[in-house]
Amino acid sequence: MKFSLLTILAVSFFSCQQKENKKDIVYPSDPVSTKEITAEKKDQKNKQNGDTIYMQHRNEKSFFAAEGVLDSIHQKIYITFKNENPGELNAKIITPSGKGNIRFNQIIFPDQTSDGPFGKDLKIPLTQKGNHVLIIGHSQMAENPYFGKFRVEVNY
Template sequence: MKNFIPFLLSIFFISCQQKENKMDAVENKTDSTETSQPIVVEKNKEENKQIGDTIFLNSINEKDVFIAEGVLDSIHPRAYVKFKNEDLGELNAKIIPTTGKGNIRFNQIIFPDNTSDGPFGMDLKIPVKQKGNYILVIGHSQMADSPFWGEFRVEVSTISNKQ
């Protein structure tokens, strides 16, 4: 029995080493095939996607509105919508849950100078006095029962003061 445990441990470590070597070999093969072919980068029109708990708003539609879909779940109870605004005026945003209604709202807006305001409801209208990167924090209300879990759509637009 004393010799059996070291024997099992040595087999375990050897098998782990073999898996790592196989993974390295697979990565090397994919690297060599990728460099031999020309790389064609296609710009995807729908760039407003959620990655982890963050939604990056990069593309705007023909109506000058950022539209993205997101998900709140037990792993990501908040979604952070990040976008860059270059216009002064009024920021309009709204959350549309796929289920129709739910305990979901704009918890906070973080301005480019790192000041914040909130909470808000499912609709947000606020004057924009700064240019730069904004963050909208979406989540459920801590004061209400049954947190929202599911898919939603967020629409963000700015109305410029330019005449």
């Protein structure tokens, strides 16, 4: 009895071991034209993914822009961007109605210090290089939190 139990355990143990997945590299048969590459770059947008928007692509006016949504699930939206040069950060939130209880609650600098709260417009010097995070939400001091679409523009 013990022998059969040990045999079953050994077989199940070895059968459950995961095998290494090897991915084959596939090279396209047709070379990619420069028109296709530029078309892909035009289609790249800064999009909200869950509660975060990664600002990685500048628009035709040479600043970062993205559309986001505040709802009951995502009551704070985190805008992340990487700054390589000291300068001034200019950012603004635009709502369809032009009004609403929405603002920049905080900015978190690369050394994990923070500043805030701010309003819908933000001008602040950036003295540190690295990843910055802007937190957008409604003001806790005001009534009627904003839920809906907004547009954020960031330039540095």
